[in-house]
Amino acid sequence: MSIRDEDLPVSTGIPSTERRVAPPTVIEVPPIPVSFELIKALPKTDLHCHLDGSMRLKTILELAEQQKVKLPADTEEGLAKAIHMGEVCKSLEDYLVAFDVTLSVLQTHDALYRAAYELAIDAAAENVRYLEVRYSPALHLQKGLKMTAVIDAVLEGLRAAKRQTGIKGGVIICGIRHMSPQTSMRLAELCVAYKNRGVIGFDLAGAEVNFPAKDHKDAFQLILKNHVNCTAHAGEAYGPESIAQAIHHLGAHRIGHGVRLREDGDLLNYLNDHRIPLECCPSSNLQTGAVSELKSHPLKFYFDYGLRVTINTDNRLITDTTVTKEYMVAHEQLGLTLEDLTTIIVSGFKSAFLPFREKQDLLAAVNREIAATLQQFQRKLKVV
């Protein structure tokens, strides 16, 4: 039986150290082949997933019809083409076109609720057990919604999916680099108000070139003063100095992408020494041109060096991906083994913006489930 703090005599005023911390579980990884079915069956996280880039095609078409919004195409096939779904884009502008399309139908309570609900349902269907959904409420005000209503709609959608599937997680609010620092501050205030009410973190997204992170320092100061977790997109379209700014000026606890971290050894070691997790999204990096081919993605180098890497989708719809697909890319294109992938899965849970104790409980359950799933697949192999 484990001892919980509430069972212990209190009165000393000294924080209890009596909580038994289980030693890290060593998962026995059997020599079985990596398959799509196996990766899909394993419990996973998605820590970097944009709401407005992760809708269902069919939903966009239905919402457009309901809302009388004109789309560039009126079939799933045509729309997939128009948003360059899963294709390598010629330019960042090409890539960003897709967001104009999704945002055009994400301006009502019902649409936001549905997008969040369906995203969490789809993630749960591939055994994502913990999902952090990010978006910027400032981009959903075109039809007069208040920022608070935008947040409430998404939180309600995620709660409904949690009731149905058990998927845990929360919302990360994004400041946008090309918007004014004042807008970032308004978003940070919103984030602080919704802390412990479904919002679990703050982010800085948007074009890195010409829009340095330090312009948004005040917003992040408010976030840090209120002890809210934060991350920032950095080192995706700009060099390592962008990552240094995110860490030192914004106080980022994690880094989105960090593709160009490999260009600065000192900084790479700093992130490694401080165990600052990287939210890697390989296919998205190929699509936007941050890497020229999947084989040259630094994920494996970072992992081999000892950095805490996590694998994520970024935009499930626009990149035509899933968490399972991204793990398969890491295996097939980068040569990561089942043992490596299992370690990265655990890193995903370790890097979650969750209270430590909650994270420990989740990790304990996840470790057991990973071990059981691996054994189950090993048994199946023997039977065949």
Ligand SMILES: [Zn+2]
């Ligand atoms: Zn992103």
